[in-house]
Amino acid sequence: MLYILLIYLGLSFAIFLIPEKFKKYTAFIIAILQLSVFAYFFRFFPKISNGEKISLVKDWIPDLNLNFSFLLDGLSFLFVLLVTFIGFLVFLYAKAYMKGYSGTSRFYFYLTLFSGAMLGLVLSENMIQLFVFWELTSVLSFLLISFFNEKIASRKAAFQSLFVTGFGGLSLLAGLILLGSITDSYSITDWIQNSAIIKTDSKYLPALILILLGVFTKSAQFPFHFWLPGAMQAPTPVSSYLHSATMVKAGIFLLFRLNPVLGGTTEWTYIIPVIGVITMLTGSYLSITQKDLKAVLAYTTISALGVLVLLIGIDTKISIKAAFIFLFVHAFYKAALFMLAGFIDKKTGTRDIDSLGGLIFVMPIGFIVGSVALFSMAGIPPMLGFIGKELIYEAKVQSPGMGFLVLILGVASNIFMVIISLVLMSKAFFGQTKSNIKQLGLNEGLFLVGPIVLAMLSVGFGVFPDLLSNYIEPALQIVTGDSMQIKLKIGHGFNEVFFLSLFTVLSGIIVFYLLNKYPNLLYNWRSFNSKVFSIDFADLFSYGIASFNRFSENNTKLIQHGYHRYYILTIILFTTVLLWFQVYITRGWQSDMELTLRPLYITGLIAIIIISALYCAFAKSRLATIIAMGVTGYGISFIYLYYSAVDLAITQIIVETLTVVLFVLVLQKLPKFAILSRLRSRMRDAVIALAFGSVMTILALKAIDLEFNRPISDYYIENSYLKAYGKNVVNVILVDFRALDTLGEVTVLTIASLGVFVLLKSKKEKR
């Protein structure tokens, strides 16, 4: 499995190497790859349906417990098939769609990587690895959405999607780490085994919420749904792939994956369905008010995602089953519809549903395919969508807790779906042709391959639903934990579920009829809607980002004012306050030292140093200042000498000499002293300096007072001659015991000297 992912990676880069002549076949090559990967995984079907799990672990950094760890079980098998199969159709479609655009190599590069990342995500056994792939899909979808990067709308939408999903990704990571800290492992298998422990741990709720944030942002749940309609700025093949099998389905996949770990608790069955229901209703309601074909489809996707989340949240066997069926239903019809939408866009040059019409004569096949997909969306028999909807109703009827409310809202949402399906069909295909039709030549067939195949699947599985149940059973077993036979059939007899379906369809048709008869109704609805629901989440988001930027800009201006002195002042002030605070905390301390003046010559020396230091601070003559500075330095070297540090004293003397010499020589080139600051600021600085100096005095006293044993130093003294054959312990430390430090020091000096050299040399060359 690792090798397959590596093939995706390698091939995506190889795209750039394809010679110009064969560029037009790129899409075919990737499509064939997708198909063969599909076939490769399909071979595992017998094993998978026996309930076997195929896992693969490749060591990466075994010491850190970081391995590549893959798992092919019923659940990932299902998603792998979806990703590769729809990927295959999408690439065929992209071949037709992307003709005439520049930068197609880049496009295929992103798209190939994207499907590879999605495959990696569903195959991951290690959850950190899953997270890496999760972020990869976020980044790649950013690149894909911004593919037409010369358009401002594309860039904006791409940024929104990256920001929202990136935020979710981080919170997901936090959640995963919390779970990992409970079980001390990042393997999903371990997590499932320790599910009971996890659920009772106090970190369960925070982890759940963090993970759900990740899922909800990725799967465009309310209130994070706004990035998905924006994402329609991407080229249509991408939208088709994004909405049906990848990206947004990653969140759904993770919910399935973690259901055995986290599911079944009260939190799970309340938080998730509530969000799901809100999203479902918002999406379907808003879809009717849209004019752009792709926007309509995007909102129906949001609604469908809401349904999926709701079903997983209800967390009964029947609801999970319904979720799986609906996953397929939605993938099939949504991919087909997006492909058709792109086709119509290319044919007529517009996606505004009000300016479309009469396409039944222009594209009869498109009409048939489109109707199948739309019927599936509306849930009308004999499409797969019908079975899906029946099951959903059944699940809702049986759902514990808020069943009744959920059911009513679900019916309402489905009525909206029926309406929008009918509206789309009538607006696009019937009525008068309003726009110029372009001929696209041979490509037209290629445009329709995908939709045709998907429509056939919708009908085929609709009529023979048992075919599908074989694939769903193993996945169901993974998610719910025990095996169960699924019987799928059209029509469940005349029970309450059937009547609900009938009611949904009939009310949808009635509303549609009314809308058709009074065309103004739809327009009024739209304008009403734009007035009532005037909060545009996308705008709100942009506003938030913009004000955040302004906030940090102002902050930066305040802090980064550019005055060198005040930077230093701030640092010193904070240090002083902190140190004084520390002194205050430990105020009981008293030094037991006495103030003595013996030996007197050292006292005299200290007096000389103090006088020359003070002179330095206030002197007006440059030369005198430097001489005073030198006196200070030499004085300190005598202190070293008196207190047994001979080497230090010598070094200090020579360095002081060098500094003074350099100073005197450079001084000629610098201007005279000028008192630049006013008296007030000098007073202020003096106060700060005194506060700092006095706290340092206390620090020095404490440092001297400190009693500590010195095993390291004693070791050095004992072994200086025995092991390093040197009698000067300080030197032995420098060149032998701690030679690595000295090496570092020599390096620093070298860099400093080269810095000085370059700094002053570049000037010469300029002039």
Place this chain on the structure above:
Amino acid sequence: MEILLAILTGLLFAVGVYLILRRSIIKFIIGIIFLSNATNLLVFLSAGLVSGKPVFVPGGEIAMQADPLPQALVLTAIVIGFGIVVFTIALKYKFFKTTGTDDLDQLQQTDK
């Protein structure tokens, strides 16, 4: 004596801080030198003071000898401090040549 040395250290710090808060280049550099001397002295003091017992082998009872480790550290620090000072001189000298002023408050923008 220790108290006197501690006061000296504090004073050197105070003079250093006062000087690096000046706007004139040369005072700034001298301030750096003072701070570096003060820090060296602080580290040196922290080892405890032993007079007249430099660490050489054989030097009698170990516990009575001066602590060699801070000495090695300070020796390194002195030479590094020298490097820093020269680098600062070069930097400020270049600044003066480029802008024609020695007022550090003129150094507000990164690029002009």
Place this chain on the structure above:
Amino acid sequence: MNSTILQISSRYLNIILLIASVFALIRGHNQPGGGFIGGLLASLSVIFNSLAYSPEEILKKLRIKPIQHIALGLILVLLSIIPSLLAHKPVMHGIWIKGSSAFLQSVKIGTPLLFDIGVFFTVIGVTLLFFFSLLIKK
């Protein structure tokens, strides 16, 4: 600065300082001194000379230029590391030449000495590079 006294005295001082620097370097292991002090002393002698004449003149006269001093020093430092690696000891573990001759008894030769010589040359190079960069006009 053209002082005859300085020029003449620098000739003698020069030699004394150079000898003193080598002396400080070699005896540094047992007595006060070492690579840092030796290097600083040696560069002082060069600087003193340049004060007596002029930095440009002295820089021209130097057979080994400051940057080459640094390079030489760093190479010696690195060379001193290699024996410890070859002996499969921790990096920079001191390796000594052992022998019974009177010379080897009085002067111990080993990688730390090589290291110190490397430091010596690097310090000379660094100090001189500082000095000449700051003082030589265009």
